[in-house]
Amino acid sequence: MRSVTVLGATGSVGTSTLDLVEREPERFSVRALTANRDVEGLAAAARRTRAELAVVADESCLPALREALAGTSTRVAGGRDALIEAAAGADWTMAAIVGCAGLEPVMAAIAGGGTVVLANKEPLVSAGELVLAAARASGATLLPADSEHNAIFQCFDFDRPDRVRRIVLTGSGGPFRDWSYDAMRGVTPDQAVAHPNWSMGAKISVDSATMFNKGLELIEAARLFPVPHDRIEVVIHRQSVIHSLVDYVDGSMLAQLGASDMRVPIAHTLAWPDRMATPMPPLDLVALGRLDFEAPDETRFPALRLAREALTAGGARPAILNAANEVAVAAFLAGRIGFLEIAAIVADTLDRYDPPAPVTLDAVLAVDAAARVRTVERMKDGVA
Numbered sequence: 513m514r515s516v517t518v519l520g521a522t523g524s525v526g527t528s529t530l531d532l533v534e535r536e537p538e539r540f541s542v543r544a545l546t547a548n549r550d551v552e553g554l555a556a557a558a559r560r561t562r563a564e565l566a567v568v569a570d571e572s573c574l575p576a577l578r579e580a581l582a583g584t585s586t587r588v589a590g591g592r593d594a595l596i597e598a599a600a601g602a603d604w605t606m607a608a609i610v611g612c613a614g615l616e617p618v619m620a621a622i623a624g625g626g627t628v629v630l631a632n633k634e635p636l637v638s639a640g641e642l643v644l645a646a647a648r649a650s651g652a653t654l655l656p657a658d659s660e661h662n663a664i665f666q667c668f669d670f671d672r673p674d675r676v677r678r679i680v681l682t683g684s685g686g687p688f689r690d691w692s693y694d695a696m697r698g699v700t701p702d703q704a705v706a707h708p709n710w711s712m713g714a715k716i717s718v719d720s721a722t723m724f725n726k727g728l729e730l731i732e733a734a735r736l737f738p739v740p741h742d743r744i745e746v747v748i749h750r751q752s753v754i755h756s757l758v759d760y761v762d763g764s765m766l767a768q769l770g771a772s773d774m775r776v777p778i779a780h781t782l783a784w785p786d787r788m789a790t791p792m793p794p795l796d797l798v799a800l801g802r803l804d805f806e807a808p809d810e811t812r813f814p815a816l817r818l819a820r821e822a823l824t825a826g827g828a829r830p831a832i833l834n835a836a837n838e839v840a841v842a843a844f845l846a847g848r849i850g851f852l853e854i855a856a857i858v859a860d861t862l863d864r865y866d867p868p869a870p871v872t873l874d875a876v877l878a879v880d881a882a883a884r885v886r887t888v889e890r891m892k893d894g895v896a
């Protein structure tokens with residue numbers, strides 16, 4: 513029996529994770545499930561899985577959670593400290609909170625040892641070196657659940673990283689890949705959240721539409737795989753069948769293919785180094801017929817360029833990029849700014865805020881908080 517904790521259990525990745533866990537109850541027992549405010553979803557998941565512990569990060573939701581789980585053996589807790597405490601101690605932990613809000617829980621999970629699976633990419637972007645150092649110190653195994661990074665992980669020869677010529681990250685290009693820049697001015701939140709290939713939470717869906725997601729993934733790949741930054745490339749592959757590739761010096765390119773369903777990479781991390789069955793049918797290559805590739809357009813989608821610049825500059829830049837993007841995406845989803853303003857606002861915050869490199873967790877959190885304040889201030893003044 514492997515004990516499993518799911519941070520962000522009510523979200524898109526969390527739900528996919530529990531779908532797999534629940535298919536093999538003899539193999540997995542659920543230690544802790546967490547959510548922010550979704551009491552109903554969390555309580556239902558805790559009842560189904562007989563979780564030992566259920567935690568809401570928003571403490572005001574604790575009475576409702578207590579009531580929803582009355583009469584069960586699941587213990588309940590609420591608040592940020594309870595969330596961080598719950599993150600440590602499982603054999604296998606899925607980090608699937610959205611945004612930098614997941615950073616402290618991820619660090620707690622890593623400190624607890626075991627296997628920590630990162631879907632939550634923002635902590636790696638903002639505090640990559642600290643996350644990796646913590647894993648080295650505790651002996652925790654980090655596995656990537658993001659489909660691209662999971663694909664690279666499956667193809668990467670960690671014993672011979674110097675034989676890797678390039679990493680090629682694929683991206684669908686999002687729902688507006690064929691739209692003109694002018695047409696994108698009028699994009700609504702509903703349009704941005706409707707991804708052509710993947711069903712995901714609202715924030716990452718908007719990130720996919722702006723291509724900030726690919727930018728964050730570029731930084732994530734640079735953290736996870738020992739290759740120089742300039743050897744990580746992005747290619748648009750609209751079918752989302754090849755999830756990424758590793759190009760070796762001898763001219764061999766290894767790719768991982770699969771359905772656009774997060775249960776495939778999550779299953780890889782759940783069973784690793786073994787394999788487990790998923791409900792996905794085999795890919796029908798003949799029905800697919802063709803796979804297309806094209807270069808990304810960094811004029812219509814400046815996010816990728818901004819992310820590459822932040823990665824190259826290093827220091828606090830990735831954390832600022834991430835924090836400003838989180839604030840701008842929330843404002844876009846709330847109808848307060850236009851779609852094209854997201855990248856403009858992130859660029860503006862990066863222009864105006866340039867603190868020294870943060871070297872501790874507290875310093876990263878301080879940069880994150882200060883970048884958010886500055887982004888909100890700029891939005892009040894109006895940019896773009």
Ligand code: NDP
Nearest residue numbers: 520522523524525547548549550569609613631632712713
């Ligand atoms: P969702 O928005 O669907 O779910 C987010 C989860 O985090 C929910 O359980 C939510 O709880 C919880 N949460 C939100 N805010 C907080 C907070 N402040 N404190 C504690 N918990 C919080 O997100 P996704 O599942 O789409 O994405 C999760 C992460 O995985 C992101 O970093 C994303 O980039 C990454 N990822 C997602 C993929 C996908 O297919 N969705 C693919 C690859 C990576 P509640 O429900 O109560 O709000």
